[in-house]
Amino acid sequence: MWEVSRDWPIHQLDVKNAFLYGHLSETVYMHQPPGFVDPNKPDYVCICSGLCMGLSKPRVLGSDIAYLLLNVDDIIPIASSSAFLQRIIASLHNEFAMTDLGSLNYFLGISAQRLTSGLFLSQLKFAKEILERAHMQNCNPCRTPVDIESKLGSDGKPVSDPTLYRNLAGALQYLTFTRPDISYAV
Structure with missing residues (x-):
């Protein structure tokens, strides 16, 4: 990123929104944001659901430029x-x-460290947190993390609380999206 090589300051802000931590049972709608109103459907509203990636457009004021992620x-x-x-x-x-x-x-499970050569990004801390949640921080690594002689069958006992499993599966999925070099092993 051009801005990192120019040593631009980068900060981190956390917005305090209590509603983000609750469970919503109703559908949430919002007005179309200013500057992004569909000219063919200006009276339409947006349904707030899922995640989407926005466009990265800089904001320019005179000679100053800013990005908001x-x-x-x-x-x-x-x-x-x-x-x-x-x-x-x-x-x-x-x-x-x-x-x-x-x-x-x-930010989002990624450690950022400013170096003279740029920004060093790492997910070591996030990967270690996953291992701790799974109570596997003391396990020995192996060359092939998959048991090639599968022992799975229909006679297994279901997990009483699948929350931890789902949490770990989601965390590993995120880790492989951001680190494609380890996706096969994971």
Whole structure:
């Protein structure tokens, strides 16, 4: 990323939204966002469901440029100058209750470390957290993590609480999406 090589400041913000942590039983709708209103259907609304990837468009103000990376209640603002970054953060604070977590450190299971050569991204911490959740942090690694002589059958006992299994499966799925080099082994 061009902005990283130019040593632009990168921060991390956490928006305080209580509703994000509850379970919704109803469908949530929202007005079309300004600047993204469908000219053929201006009275339509959006259904808020699932995840989608937005377009990365910089915001330019004079000679200053900024990017905002958003994920639910987490924001990573990147700006061409510290002063511009602080103005953006202050503007966001005026609109939303949020915590400024300082320089980018850990976001969506990815550790970020600023080096002179750029930004080093790692998921070691996230992978170790998965192993801890599965109570496997002391297991020995093996060359082929798959048992080639399968012992699965229909006579097995179902798990009483599948929550941990689902949590681990989702975490491993996310890990393989962001690290395709390990997807076969996982």
